[in-house]
Amino acid sequence: QLEGIDGLHFHTMCEQNSDTLERTMEVVEAKFGPYFHQMKWINFGGGHHITRADYDVDRLIGIVNRIKSTYDVQVYLEPGEAIALNTGFLVTEVMDLINNQMDLAIIDASAACHMPDVIEMPYRPEIIGSKKPGELPYTYRLGGLTCLAGDIIGDYAFEEPLKIGDRLVFTDMAHYTMVKNNTFNGVNLPSIALVNDEGIRVLKDFGYEDYKRRL
Secondary structure, three states: OOOOOOEEEOOOOOOEOHHHHHHHHHHHHHHHHHHHOOOOEEEOOOOEOOOOOOOOHHHHHHHHHHHHHHHOOEEEOOOHHHHHOOOOEEEEEEEEEEEOOOEEEEEOOOHHHHOOHHHHOOOOOOEOOOEOOOOOOEEEEEEOOOOOOOOEEEEEEEOOOOOOOOEEEEEOOOOOOOOOOOOHHHOOOOOEEEEEOOEEEEEEOOOHHHHHHOO
16 A cells, blocks of 8 residues: 555656657556556656657557556656757857867857756757768867856867857757756856747847846
8 A cells, every 4th residue: 555645656768759668667567556556647757759750659649548547547748858859049159269289169158057968968969050070171169158167068060160259059959948047157048039930039038137036
C-alpha cells in the first residue's frame, strides 16, 4: 500500500521516440504495476519528441490508451521542448575580435545568461551560415560578454572573416531560453519579438527595472 499518494511520476527520456517509452513502460509496469490500480494519475515525464517528423504518434496513443484503460488512471505527458522544436532565433552582434592562440569573437550575448544549456548539457547551437571548425576558411571561438571564464558558446567556421558589428543568428533557441535566462553581471535580457508575414513586432523589451525586480 502507498497511503496518501495519488499518482506516480517517472522521467527517463530525452529527445526520444515512442519506442523508448514503450520499453520504459515494460520496466515500469513490471516493477510498479501493482501500485497503479491505487493511483489516480500517471505522469510519463518529458523528453517525448512528439513534433519531430519521424515520431511515431500512433504508438504513443496506443500506450496512453492501454495504460488508461488497464489501470483507470489519468495519463499526463510533460510538454518538453517538442512544443518549440526548431523554433526561435537569438540574434547577436559581434562586439570585439582578438587573437589569443586562435581567432576569438566576443558577442553581445552570453552562454551563461541567455543559453545556459550550452554550458550545462553541453551542446553547440547552430548559427545560420556557419559550419563546424575547419569546414569553412575562417574559424572563430565565440565568447560571451560576462566575466565568467567559461562563458564560451563554441567554435564556428565562416565563409568570410567576421567584422565588429556583424549579426550572428542562432537557431532553435525557443526552448529553455526564457525560462532559464538570468541577468548575471547585470547583462540585459534579449528583447522578445514575433516574426510573421507582416514583419517583425517587438513584444517586450527589458531594462534596469526588470533586473532590479529579479533581486
